[in-house]
Amino acid sequence: MDMVQSLRRMSVRQIAQQVLSFLLILASALMIWKGLAVVTNSESPIVVVLSASMEPAFQRGDLLFLALDNEPIRAGDVVVFKVNGKDIPIVHRVLWLHDDDNTGKQYLLTKGDNNAVDDRGLYNPGQMWIHREDIVGKVQGFVPYVGMVTIALNDYPQLKYALVGLLGIFVLFSKDE
Numbered sequence: 001m002d003m004v005q006s007l008r009r010m011s012v013r014q015i016a017q018q019v020l021s022f023l024l025i026l027a028s029a030l031m032i033w034k035g036l037a038v039v040t041n042s043e044s045p046i047v048v049v050l051s052a053s054m055e056p057a058f059q060r061g062d063l064l065f066l067a068l069d070n071e072p073i074r075a076g077d078v079v080v081f082k083v084n085g086k087d088i089p090i091v092h093r094v095l096w097l098h099d100d101d102n103t104g105k106q107y108l109l110t111k112g113d114n115n116a117v118d119d120r121g122l123y124n125p126g127q128m129w130i131h132r133e134d135i136v137g138k139v140q141g142f143v144p145y146v147g148m149v150t151i152a153l154n155d156y157p158q159l160k161y162a163l164v165g166l167l168g169i170f171v172l173f174s175k176d177e
Helices: 001-011 012-040 148-155 157-174
Strands: 044-047 063-067 078-081 090-099 105-109 136-143
Touching: 012 063, 012 157, 078 105, 148 157
Parallel strands: none
Antiparallel strands: 044 063, 063 136, 078 090, 078 136, 090 105
């Protein structure tokens, strides 16, 4: 009840200032994300491990930092790649690669460290390899378990809406003095 009274006491200008502050925070986060994407040359510079397929190297919930430089990808590199038609990128290790000297194209076969077989079953039907253009980035570092928050927000959408609502209320009712 106190929050409603506080809102009623605010002028239109104060409410507008709070809303603009909230929008500024969102815009800043987007600019940081896009800046990281440019610096790392990766469309997604930070990803969360969603499964146990890369254990023991990476656990579910680990936050991975990616970059994609001009260096060739080598067997043993941990990469994040996308398969055409599938939304979620995959974090796996390059098992085999083949460089075609005529076309300059690199053919990559990947596998999760904790999986019994290679990833051909994850690729599109008839696809035996992925290519460099499928790679989102190579793993440069990680922070353990920080991504569990993201997993919780995706597994429980109500939690996501509650958190956004609470943040909005917090920004709206915080006072600049």
